[in-house]
Amino acid sequence: MKGKITRWVLVGLGVLFIALMLLLPLAAVLVYALRQGWATFLSAVTDTYAIKALQLTLLAAGITLAINTVFGLFAAWAITKFRFRGKQALTTLIDIPFSISPIVAGLVFIVVFGRIGWAYPLLEAWNIKIVFAVPGIVLATIFVTFPFVSRELIPLMQASGSDEETAAALMGARGLRIFRRVTLPHIKWGLLYGVILCTARALGEFGAVSVVSGHLRGKTNTLPLHVEILYSEFRLTAAFSVASVLVVIAVLILILRNIVEHKLKREERL
């Protein structure tokens, strides 16, 4: 009886906390977005600058995802399946983007690729623009979402050890085959989870991107930056309308994650 009460109190508190901290603010975004009706909402969301911002955000997130997935796999593979010097240092280095402030991440790129940066003369000679252009935004996004995939994979791969891979190798399988038939089935869950987290973060990145963007409308404005611009232009409803697009994408990503998780779980049981 006592245990039951404790359980209900704990569950109640948990639900209350989530409702106050997460659901209420998100609901507020949607309510605010629609307070002047669908027409206003649609005109804000279908605005040329909003659409361009969305395209840029998706492009940056897509590239980031691809690069970080490949890198995350390589890094996790190297760290868990091989023994080498400086392994611990590498593991720590991968985590830098988690602990560093996004503004530092942005400024780093300015210092390297900006007009007073050391790589600038070279870039100028090749007529390549990095900061205050799309590549800078992509780089900044990659930087801040760098550790997501490998961080998910390392513990998983560490737990499964390298015995099975060793066995496969002894039986004559080559690298890629080992990876596909032995390693990947073990880590696909974690990989997917890392990829999803990485996507969510990449879509919402504001800080580092804000530093390297230059805020050129229709050119280097991502969706989160566009929300800020609208907000400072006294266009609150439009700002929340565009923000609600981000919220909806986030929710969709979470649903996708759950579906995938569910499916994989069932297949594993069979």
Next chain:
Amino acid sequence: MRVKSFFSKKTVALSLALASFAGLFSGCVGSDSDTKAPETIAITNVSYDPTRELYEQYNKLFAAYWKKEKGQDVTVTQSHGGSGKQARSVLEGNEADVVTLALEGDIDELRKAGLIEDGWVQELEKNSAPYTSTIVFLVRKGNPKGIKDWDDLVKPGVEVITPDPKSSGGARWNFLAAWAFFGKLTGATEETQKEQIKALYSNVTVLDSGARGSTTTFVENGQGDVLLAWENEAFLSLKEHPGDFEIITPSLSILAQPSVAVVDANAKKHGTEEVSKAYLAYLYSEEAQRLAGQNYYRPSNAAILKEFDTTFDLQIALVSIDGDFGGWEAATAKFFADGAIFDQIYKK
């Protein structure tokens, strides 16, 4: 089998994305030559915070004018933020063709960096300031704290909102206007001025990085009793929220001259010198001057300014940066450089 297909789909997606990444870089390489295409031309205007509405309208006006003159479609990409921050971004490689900033000093940083040629101030009329403004107070309806002049801002319990003079042009005008007022008080010395200014800034509850940030803090987020604001920004807030606020014009303020200039190095690189120059020169046309007035900037053309005498308080005493502070160079060194007066009073 399932595992295999999962992997190969991934591979396809990855290579697609990588290909698009490569395309991105090569796309950037080619883009500069596009601006020379005769039928369309694109320029970038890096501006400060409160000019968003003005340039949105002006760009349309100029596009129509340019189409008529040259038969060319011109698109202007806008960027807005705190004036100092914006100048910094151009300095770091944000390739603006023209800058329209809050301060001569901010643009002069670009000259020092070699992006703008010497003598840019004399390039256009009225020291390259096509419109001016001044600093006023925005208070809540009914003026509950009874704020009338600068000395009311140092009273205990008055919460003041102003941006950071380190990053915002408007904030520097705010600071200098207050400084000028405290200097005109009887028995004023530099020490009493410092004390008063220090008291004022200790009443500041939110110090945003740009003028628009401060306005949002005051207007939308309901912080503070009084906002030190650009006159145009204050009027805009009245328009956005009729009946919620009042403008208080202090007995003395400062003639704020936001400057404009072509960023020569970038315009040359993009082949946009002609259109960039015309873009700024056209700001002095009657249509553009009137547009500035409609957006609550004081037109520099005296005749057009007269048309707006019911909007603006033309009687206000105005000190000027050149006449009373010895120009921006001197004012920056004395007040805003590292370790100068603002740092001294704000530290403690």
